Amino acid sequence: MTLNRRSFLGTSFALGAALSATPLIGQARPRVVIVGGGAGGATAARYIAKDSQGAIDVTLIEPTRTYYTCFFSNLYIGGFRDFASIGHSYGKLASDYGINVVHDWAVGVDRDTKTVTTAGGHAFAYDKLIVAPGIDFVEGSVPGWDISAQNRMPHSWKAGSQTQLLKAQVEAMREGGVFCMIAPPDPFRCPPGPYERISMVAHVLRERNPTAKILIVDPKASFSKQALFEEGWQKHYPGMIQRIGPDFGGTNFSVNPETMEVDIDGQVETVDVCNVIPAQKAGRIAELAGLTGDNGYCPIVPATMQSRMDEDIHVLGDATIAGDMPKSGFSANSHAKVAAMQVRAALTGSTAFPAKYSNTCWSLIDTDDGVKVGASYAPTDEMIAKVDGFVSQTGEDADLRKLTYEESLGWYAGITADMFG
């Protein structure tokens, strides 16, 4: 069976190559297809189109017409941004950069024929494919919860209506109620994100519902910027937030979305809002394309962001195992620039400079109290390795924290312009 299929594909590939030989030598432009229009995919599309000046045919496949950024979606929950301000259209990528933006779901990748198929029934042939689908959830990682319960217990870990739902639930909480978060195990999208979200929820509750409580069920022993968050919570929201780590049963839990109960190590709590952030893996299309490894994420070549499974495919952002780099929009944007340069070099012969990667994550703890962590990275043969880094310090003065927050606003304007033109 396998043999038959292979020999059949071999024949059709040879035929296809023979038939397409003339147009390839002629004027046909090399084709790049990009699956996913987030911080990785949109940036890659824009850079390839911009820097190849029309020499490469770029198709971007993204289901949503308005992309809501996960970064800053916590600030929307906290009331620091309005919803429209985190939404972005693909209009400029189409009109100013000539990118073929297709609003459809990619449902299959045939690596033999180098074709992507979509739910809408279309097929897109590629010379180089970029896969940037973000994350999906690991089924069964939170006992009692599955995706059908997302309206009772929202994850809000992909921005959009889920974010709006969680904000509405927080604002409608009964006086003195309990907000519970099931925090995810490593590795997951946006390491400081759950704790920034807790800060934003606490900010809202302090203003509207000061006797309410926040409970974090956390399977991890420690988390990103922990000292900074814990200092901030003590300072701004004293007595409001309780975190149950693995020592106290944070790994042994289940939820019941019908009754709004959370069972933590045998002790059952009834809660008012429950934000379930499940364990994560690469977006489904990466798995379907056979690009994922044992842990559900995609191994990549550190110097190029090529898939370890297929040299004609690059994988970006949260879907990858990128060595020391965290899963963040900033990282995905950084991956995209390296991949875009490599793709152009392969297809048009432009120069491929050595890869440099970087990341910075800003988080807001309370009004004008911003913190950040960041690092620079370089590829080694095995992995993307950290070169240098920094993190905000506990006890910093208010002026510096305010500047850090204002800097994050500048970064948001910068990266969204870098993604969407």
Place this chain on the structure above:
Amino acid sequence: MREALFLGLALALSGVGQAHAQTRAEAIGDAERGAEIWVFCSGCHQIGPGAEIGIGPPLNGIFGRRAGAISDFPYSRSMTRMGRDGLTWTLETLDAYIENPRVLVSGTRMSFDGLEDPGERADLLAFLRDFSDRPSNIPEAAPTARADLPMLSEETLAIVGDTAYGEYLSSECTTCHQRDGSDQGIPSIVLWPQRDFVLAMHAYKQKLRPHPVMQMMAGRLSDEEIAALAAYFGSLTP
């Protein structure tokens, strides 16, 4: 008859206004204290005899000047538009601009958060006022050399940057800095004189300038890479 009366009244009123303005001009603020505040400006702006275009335009004769009027200076589109629309620098408009540059000119390249204290603004304006239309009374220019300037050899400063390489490297900068040069919370880095750009990056690399993100970014750039970035960002059109 009616028109003549009205005109007379208007003239009388404007006469009052002028007298009032003169009184204010004489007591704008303390120019000596303003000279101390000027250190916030002198990294980018020159003033006094021989003042030239730096990262920002020279500020001799700023009072009464149309916004965006120095012909060789690459202003932001916003500033050029404001000038075309009639923005002229007076005590009032400069005061508003210095208080919060981006409120008055949203896309300005001027990377300055503003002076909140009205007294400090008045002192700075008094200092600036001394360099406008009182030519007999211009003091020596404030020293513009700053303590955070790095030690660099002439060879390093003389490196001619590769613009194409700079364009690639620039993609790491534009995650935060706006390519169009506007300052939306993170400073503008486009259209700086190349020497100033190189000096600033080496100052971060040598950790003379304090910002941790920039120290990290500059820390791994070679002399050639810094020159390439300076060449690229210096070559953009506003």
